[in-house]
Amino acid sequence: MFLRAMNCAAFRCTRSATGTPAASAARTFCFLTDLVPSAAHLTPTWITAFDLDPLQSVDSKLRWLADAARGEWVCAFGHDTAMPFARIVEREGRFEAEGI
Secondary structure, X not given: OOXXXXXXXXXXXXXXXXXXXXXXXXXXEEEOHHXXXXXXXXXXXXXXXXXXXXXXXXXXXXXXXXXXXXXXXXXXXXXXXXXXXEEEEEEOOEEEEEEO
């Protein structure tokens, strides 16, 4: 399967964090880095303590998670040993991880 890197400029999360997406003909994979380090951080206001711009991070998380849910992306959480990969779904206005 051939993966192509997506336009990285469009996927800048905050001034200190970026996402790493890649796409094939049928699927998109995204490593959400420190913006969403674990499935427990899917709540948009749950951010890391070292975040340099928490308000921008909340806005970015809302956009990224909505895109991931709409596109049925496979997402990776770099700090989650229980669920390292998942699809993001939106249910009743909340984001949840569905393990794959």
